Amino acid sequence: MADHVVWMRPEAIEEASREVSFLVPMPHVLGSFTWSRPDADEGVDRRARAHVFAYVEGAPVSPEPMIREDPSVDEVWWDDLRRAHDRISEAGWSGPGRSERRVRRWVSSLAGERFADTEIEWIPQHNDFHWQNLLAPKLTVVDWEGFSLAPAGSDAAYLLIYSLTHPPTADRVRDLFSDVLSGESGEMAQVFAAANVLTAVENGFHDDLREPIRDHVKSLLAD
Incomplete structure (x- = not known):
């Protein structure tokens, strides 16, 4: 049984990158990674997501x-x-x-x-x-x-x-x-x-x- 994801809207960053990155100064998304690991105590799979962004000055x-x-x-x-x-x-x-x-x-x-x-x-x-x-x-x-x-x-x-x-x-x-x-x-x-x-x-x-x-x-x- 898979657990509920822990983020509210995992697609939000990709949407922002797609819709406004060429209009608004923001870090560019270079990649994203999602993985699962079992939680033995709860008997569920925990999923996590990470994004890699371009370095920005400031x-x-x-x-x-x-x-x-x-x-x-x-x-x-x-x-x-x-x-x-x-x-x-x-x-x-x-x-x-x-x-x-x-x-x-x-x-x-x-x-x-x-x-x-x-x-x-x-x-x-x-x-x-x-x-x-x-x-x-x-x-x-x-x-x-x-x-x-x-x-x-x-x-x-x-x-x-x-x-x-x-x-x-x-x-x-x-x-x-x-x-x-x-x-x-x-x-x-x-x-x-x-x-x-x-x-x-x-x-x-x-x-x-x-x-x-x-x-x-x-x-x-x-x-």
Whole structure:
């Protein structure tokens, strides 16, 4: 009997490579390997997958998903970030991600019925758009395991949420993606991202984001 695979979407990296690698600065996939090994304790086969990527120059803007100080990147980097974001959103294909039921449950956990009737536009998103996955001094976007359909504005919203620990950077992100983050759908995307990151906070990660996120959502819903 084979066990369930341990990754959510094993094809996501290949999809991203196929759909956006010629449009977005990202590591090229050189090969992938899948193998199985028996788990005697559970009586099942465990499967694993590894990818080999081309080497890229650069280092993460932050050693963690959130940012605590000025990112020290130039204007070209910011322009490239916006361009990469838009090209990801315009990708011709990506597989399914989180279900609409889960998205709405997370949104309602923070916003009640505020966005109950808001239509969700599903578009390709990176889904892990944070400072540890953005390299500098030349922009490269890494970690494509979550590439899939998601509510429009999710990537910009995630980056904003992970920027709340450094307000000047949060303001820059908010300004850069003002068109994506505004309106009912943009606000819902922010609440969705906030609820998702708060789930990680409750599991012991990024505790310094707890209060900034709650303050941000409170301000957002007060408008």
